[in-house]
């Protein structure tokens with residue numbers, strides 16, 4: 092038997108014994124740089140809205156389904172309802188006077204209100220009324236239900252770490268025996284107590300992992316953006332960008348992912364860079380485009396788009412007079428906790444990628 096024949100036989104025997112030799116695998120399982128399966132992609136708001144509206148007419152909220160949520164399914168992920176390998180993002184539609192029943196789960200969750208005067212979220216018995224631009228937190232295993240006192244529909248986006256939790260086989264989910272939690276505090280309690288974000292009740296000493304207020308109100312968020320703009324400080328890669336934090340610890344609001352709000356000022360074209368984290372963007376206001384891995388993605392209000400790990404990206408506000416506001420979630424806290432985060436600026440061509448195609 093020649094050496095080649097013996098090697099072939101050896102590989103066959105490995106296979107029969109459910110073993111795999113590293114020397115045939117290396118570039119697959121330990122590539123030189125991250126090779127995500129998720130791809131840069133953009134979902135148009137007009138299309139999402141039309142489908143969500145129809146779902147609002149046709150689909151009722153029953154136990155089991157619980158939420159009329161429509162997930163972004165990245166075409167690179169083989170039909171899985173995930174925006175990236177770690178992040179879930181969905182658009183949720185709640186009809187007027189409707190209730191999304193109480194449940195709790197281990198995935199960490201946030202919602203960013205697109206539109207929804209008169210709607211509320213009750214988290215662990217604390218009910219807060221919601222307006223456009225509010226960020227609501229659902230830390231793991233806290234009971235939450237949503238409802239609306241208004242006749243108008245509410246619409247928001249949901250961000251969760253479902254894919255990561257699933258990969259880790261760590262998912263638990265429970266229905267509450269009641270559809271609607273009993274509310275045992277005054278309206279907007281956690282917001283009134285902790286909502287300033289810069290001060291706390293003086294007699295409390297705890298430093299909880301998750302923020303104690305369930306909601307970050309848009310009016311304060313917008314003021315923070317305007318103040319940062321006024322300060323003259325900005326990021327070359329993200330312009331006027333703020334990360335939502337737990338005011339008692341300074342850490343991101345969730346352990347596995349972070350929430351950002353950023354303003355790209357009129358005419359600003361940021362520098363390109365790449366990062367070991369994936370990001371899902373929601374265009375809250377304005378219009379412009381992002382170049383991701385050499386492809387130009389034009390976006391406007393309501394659109395959602397994904398930047399997978401290690402893909403070069405830069406953002407442009409094409410308007411000469413109007414700001415663009417982007418809300419996003421990213422899994423950077425997971426990468427940092429596991430010592431895997433890296434970032435690299437693109438230095439060629441004055442920091443701007445060559446646009447090879449348009450999405």
Ligand SMILES: [Fe+2]
Nearest residue numbers: 194196200235
């Ligand atoms: Fe939930």
Ligand SMILES: [Fe+2]
Nearest residue numbers: 328364366404
């Ligand atoms: Fe970035």
